[in-house]
Amino acid sequence: MYIKFKGSKGLITELRAEFIAGKQTGTLNNSETPVALITGADGFHIRNFNGAYFYFLQQLFNKKHQLLVKFDWYDPNTKVKGTEIGAAGSNFTAANIRYSTLGVGYLNYLTENVKLVVYYAHVKNEKTALPGYTSDLKDNVFTFRIQFRF
Numbered sequence: 001m002y003i004k005f006k007g008s009k010g011l012i013t014e015l016r017a018e019f020i021a022g023k024q025t026g027t028l029n030n031s032e033t034p035v036a037l038i039t040g041a042d043g044f045h046i047r048n049f050n051g052a053y054f055y056f057l058q059q060l061f062n063k064k065h066q067l068l069v070k071f072d073w074y075d076p077n078t079k080v081k082g083t084e085i086g087a088a089g090s091n092f093t094a095a096n097i098r099y100s101t102l103g104v105g106y107l108n109y110l111t112e113n114v115k116l117v118v119y120y121a122h123v124k125n126e127k128t129a130l131p132g133y134t135s136d137l138k139d140n141v142f143t144f145r146i147q148f149r150f
Helices: none
Strands: 002-006 012-026 045-060 065-075 099-109 114-125 141-148
Touching: none
Parallel strands: none
Antiparallel strands: 002 012, 012 045, 045 065, 065 099, 099 114, 114 141
8 A cells, every 4th residue: 555645835745554464484493485495304384474564754844854654563473472482392483473663764865866864673572482582682773874876
């Protein structure tokens, strides 16, 4: 979904959203689809997954300044939750942990081909019974980027 409209002062507001869901083949320790045949005792794991992202973009002052707010999540295995992951005998690894992110950023279009981006992402993982994942990890990310377009 994509909605874009111009406000009374001529500044543009955008809303973007997408939801994804399905089945994905991975390994015991990774939800990514393997690019090569698996050998040995690894085996394939088929997981039901879902995820989504939602963007709010608002021009500030003029077309060169923009506010960005983004929320997303990815759940690589919708059939297990929380402390089921890592429970004795469950065989559920970190590859099954759900993550969500709330991000806030500022964009400044210095020129038509140069963009400055300041962004902070608050990443939150599902609390599980796995050692190292019994609470939210300290994995928030601050980025400062200069992007060039050719």
